[in-house]
Amino acid sequence: MISMYTIQGIFRLIRFPNLLFIGLTQYLLQTCIYQPIYKGDIPANDAVQFYALLAASLFIAAGGYIINDYFDVAIDEVNRPNRLVVGKIISRRGAMFLHFLCSGIGLFFTFYSIRTLSFFYLVPFNLAAILLLWFYSVRFKKSFLIGNLLISLLVAWSIIIFFLSKINPLDLVKGQEIRQARFYQLCFLYAGFAFLSTMARELMKDIEDREGDRRYGCRTLPIVWGIPVAIFITLLWLVLLLLLLLGVMVFLLQLKMRIAFLYGCIFLLIPLFSLIRNTARAKDPDDFGVLSNRMKWFLLAGILSMVFFYF
Numbered sequence: 001m002i003s004m005y006t007i008q009g010i011f012r013l014i015r016f017p018n019l020l021f022i023g024l025t026q027y028l029l030q031t032c033i034y035q036p037i038y039k040g041d042i043p044a045n046d047a048v049q050f051y052a053l054l055a056a057s058l059f060i061a062a063g064g065y066i067i068n069d070y071f072d073v074a075i076d077e078v079n080r081p082n083r084l085v086v087g088k089i090i091s092r093r094g095a096m097f098l099h100f101l102c103s104g105i106g107l108f109f110t111f112y113s114i115r116t117l118s119f120f121y122l123v124p125f126n127l128a129a130i131l132l133l134w135f136y137s138v139r140f141k142k143s144f145l146i147g148n149l150l151i152s153l154l155v156a157w158s159i160i161i162f163f164l165s166k167i168n169p170l171d172l173v174k175g176q177e178i179r180q181a182r183f184y185q186l187c188f189l190y191a192g193f194a195f196l197s198t199m200a201r202e203l204m205k206d207i208e209d210r211e212g213d214r215r216y217g218c219r220t221l222p223i224v225w226g227i228p229v230a231i232f233i234t235l236l237w238l239v240l241l242l243l244l245l246l247g248v249m250v251f252l253l254q255l256k257m258r259i260a261f262l263y264g265c266i267f268l269l270i271p272l273f274s275l276i277r278n279t280a281r282a283k284d285p286d287d288f289g290v291l292s293n294r295m296k297w298f299l300l301a302g303i304l305s306m307v308f309f310y311f
Helices: 004-013 016-037 046-071 073-079 092-112 122-138 146-166 169-174 178-208 210-215 227-254 258-281 285-309
Strands: none
Touching: 004 046, 004 092, 016 046, 016 146, 016 178, 016 285, 046 092, 046 122, 046 146, 092 122, 122 146, 146 178, 178 210, 178 227, 178 285, 227 258, 258 285
């Protein structure tokens, strides 16, 4: 019988709060973006297919977190000894088994979520995501910037795969419907937001973890080019994010979405200005740990803004 201590270890291993965030993102996309735009023209079995895709995304992400910790045991013993799970709570063999189990279940649910054969491309796409998560953990995580870009793309992928599950790319090329264009714009707006936010956060984490990464031969940005350059490039990503948000704020004013505009000012623009200022002033690894955690809340605030498109 599995002990409560082991269950707690598994929940830490699969980053349960992060999985809740992925689930919330796709749920809001379904209820606040897709359903209002396509109201009256939603397939009868759409809910079943959505929850299957949601399950697929959660299991694939869980498998990715597991394999990442599997290959990161030595580094985590330096950077995060108190949060170590693999080799301490769960054996390495058990972690590998859980990775293949979660990834396999994820592929099963991906197949189950397919509407017609014309949507079969979702299966190889999610298979590619699983393979990229594996190679990220094995090799790319230690590479210069490639790992940061890859994990940021994979975070945005949870939004893109939702979009692709609703609209066949061939229909997208035709581009005949106004609502299709609106759905496309909103999905890729949030995907871009997720990509830029994650990229900035990954760089903050690299600066925070540089000592452990250096010890085990990683070639992350702060190790190769130094901390001042890493901070400067992190600020560039934050400024790009700021430009994106300013464009969205202008768009909200044009649509006369005043409550959404006020929300954006209080929960997105002001915190982002604070993040930019504090990143420029940060010096110690602990400072970047705090900034990384704040980026999580910032990303959550951005995703929650979807509720304003429901009305």
